[in-house]
Amino acid sequence: MNTGSTRGGRARRLLRFSVTAVLLAILGSLAAATSAAAPAALDLKAGQALYATHCALCHGPSGLGDGPSAAGFATKPSNLADGRLMNGLPDDFLANVITHGAPAEGLSPGMPAFGAYLSEVQIREVILYVRSLASPPFRAAAVLPIVAPPRAPTQPIFFSHLIHAGKYQIDCQYCHADARRSEYAGLPSVERCLGCHKIIGAQDNPEIGKIQEYARREQPIPWVRIFKLPEFTYFTHKAHVRFGLACQACHGPIERMRVVGAETGPSLTNDLMNLIGLKPPPRPLTMGWCVECHRAQNAARGARAPLDCITCHH
């Protein structure tokens, strides 16, 4: 019995040992596989050579947008060396433009697609070189990724917040000008768009051309609404914005979205999770979401946010 159990114990130890060994081997090979799959060290020199043959003609030898062909374009080749504008754009944005052409981000078709001529690694090498031209210098750690929110509808014009509010840092309230003074934040009029786009992109960008068409037909742009409360509730931007809440507190990082979207309102899944005692965070624009923030802000910041039914339901 004794020897039996010792032998059994040793067998178990052996088994445990070999299982551990197998696991370690699998983990080892996984690690090797992932390190093999990870991009090989990118070559700046190779990027420089690719840039000289494929990009300098339009963007110029130093990336300033002053190549020999630049004059022929209505929308000029971008100044890729302007770090104030370029440094905030993630590599994925640049890679998308280079691979699929600038229209993939709503920009001018003057920038062609290179996906058929350059491999993925070569595109990363060109980007590495483009980054090295930036002044002020590019710092990878300072770049925030693009956010692809759920349920983004197709809009009548491919309008990108990533470009307007992210790259160019146009103030939210320049376009949503009613947020401080009324119930609604408001969407910019066609005239507001034309304030810039009578000139910018007007000649060669078909997405921007659509603005002119709406203007000619004297039609508002039929934007699809994303954040919308049911009729029986009362919400006002004014009080929230004046209290100092950031737009992002309720709408998410809009300036990092090429298209805006969100999961809002009650959902069956959340209701079921609540029913069985899991407490998922309330979804935006549900009553629980409003009330939870009101409680928190009243407690932490001495706000006077309403908790009574009448204020939100009159």
Ligand code: HEC
């Ligand atoms: C035939 C001319 C041409 C060539 C060649 C060209 N580009 Fe462009 N590129 C443009 C134009 C024009 C724009 C401006 C698009 C806009 O702003 O609407 C642009 C825009 C871009 C942008 C977007 C930057 C921004 O403003 O957000 C990037 C990135 C870019 N080019 C990189 C490259 C790279 C890298 C190469 C070489 C692989 C290259 N381009 C080759 C014409 C060119």
Ligand code: HEC
């Ligand atoms: C304060 C100036 C300004 C205003 C106002 C403005 N834009 Fe732009 N927009 C720009 C600049 C700058 C670019 C970049 C152009 C380029 O590089 O080709 C741009 C690019 C675009 C583009 C191409 C890139 C993208 O976003 O897909 C579209 C489409 C566009 N704007 C639509 C609009 C619409 C619609 C409005 C009004 C709701 C508007 N813009 C208001 C400055 C402005």
Ligand code: HEC
């Ligand atoms: C150049 C003008 C412009 C700027 C700047 C701008 N927006 Fe917008 N915004 C628009 C347009 C046009 C739409 C409608 C198309 C869309 O949903 O993308 C919109 C839509 C939205 C929506 C969705 C509205 C809905 O239907 O529910 C939100 C939220 C929003 N913007 C917030 C912001 C925030 C926050 C900022 C600043 C970080 C900002 N916007 C900057 C023009 C602008």
Ligand code: HEC
């Ligand atoms: C306290 C949360 C909150 C804050 C802060 C907030 N919003 Fe809103 N926003 C909402 C809600 C809720 C709706 C839907 C309102 C409705 O349907 O009546 C909305 C709707 C919108 C819309 C759609 C149409 C409209 O005219 O109202 C836009 C655009 C918008 N917000 C932009 C902004 C901008 C820009 C800011 C910052 C200046 C901002 N919001 C700050 C909660 C907020």
Ligand code: HEC
């Ligand atoms: C991110 C936090 C936050 C969210 C989310 C939020 N609120 Fe508020 N709300 C506040 C704060 C803070 C105040 C109080 C401002 C003050 O004390 O001046 C307030 C005030 C109000 C007021 C009083 C307005 C007035 O004129 O005095 C109403 C009504 C209101 N909220 C409705 C809503 C509704 C409806 C929702 C959900 C759709 C909502 N809020 C979501 C933070 C929030």
Ligand code: HEC
């Ligand atoms: C801070 C704002 C706020 C307060 C306070 C508030 N509600 Fe609501 N309520 C909402 C919003 C926004 C909705 C719509 C979104 C939803 O259905 O979750 C809503 C939805 C509802 C609904 C419809 C729910 C459904 O399933 O369609 C009822 C009923 C309701 N509220 C009752 C009340 C009562 C009763 C009180 C007081 C105890 C109250 N509410 C206080 C904001 C509020």
